[in-house]
Amino acid sequence: MVTDHEQELEVEESEEYVSRSEKKRRSTAIQKVGEDLAAFPITAIRSFNLPHDLLQAYEELQNITKHEAKRRQMQYIGKILREIDIEPIRARIEEVQEGKAAQAADFHHLERLRERLIQDDKEALNFVVESYPDVDIQKLRQLIRNTKKEIEKQKPLKSYKLLFRYLRDLEQG
Numbered sequence: 001m002v003t004d005h006e007q008e009l010e011v012e013e014s015e016e017y018v019s020r021s022e023k024k025r026r027s028t029a030i031q032k033v034g035e036d037l038a039a040f041p042i043t044a045i046r047s048f049n050l051p052h053d054l055l056q057a058y059e060e061l062q063n064i065t066k067h068e069a070k071r072r073q074m075q076y077i078g079k080i081l082r083e084i085d086i087e088p089i090r091a092r093i094e095e096v097q098e099g100k101a102a103q104a105a106d107f108h109h110l111e112r113l114r115e116r117l118i119q120d121d122k123e124a125l126n127f128v129v130e131s132y133p134d135v136d137i138q139k140l141r142q143l144i145r146n147t148k149k150e151i152e153k154q155k156p157l158k159s160y161k162l163l164f165r166y167l168r169d170l171e172q173g
């Protein structure tokens with residue numbers, strides 16, 4: 001016959017032991033997810049399909065201006081996050097951040113291409129013609145020519161911006 005004390009020992013052994021350090025690391029990771037999510041505008045947070053009480057806590061956070069009150073609200077958000085599965089939220093945050101990084105890389109690529117076109121780089125012009133079958137070469141050359149004139153005469157860079165937009169539109173198809 002098994003005594004009550006022996007049953008308690010078996011239950012304790014079957015539960016996974018988690019050190020204080022590990023608990024603290026988990027809590028910090030959850031808090032980080034909460035902070036990352038708080039960096040988004042409330043309209044984006046609404047698209048995350050969060051539980052109602054968590055969404056409400058973030059909406060309240062948007063209206064708080066005092067530092068200490070914000071800190072307490074973030075503590076409350078952390079408490080709510082500890083009670084739910086945060087992996088879908090973390091995955092969505094990473095997805096959005098990777099999308100922003102890709103957009104920035106595309107933006108920088110187009111800026112470099114524009115600069116090369118302005119500097120009469122024949123390879124850049126050939127790249128645009130080969131890569132984008134929809135390109136209107138006459139319009140492209142006109143934009144490049146107008147941009148050079150604006151830079152030369154130190155006028156507002158209207159064509160410079162139009163050239164970037166044209167390249168972006170070609171990129172987006």
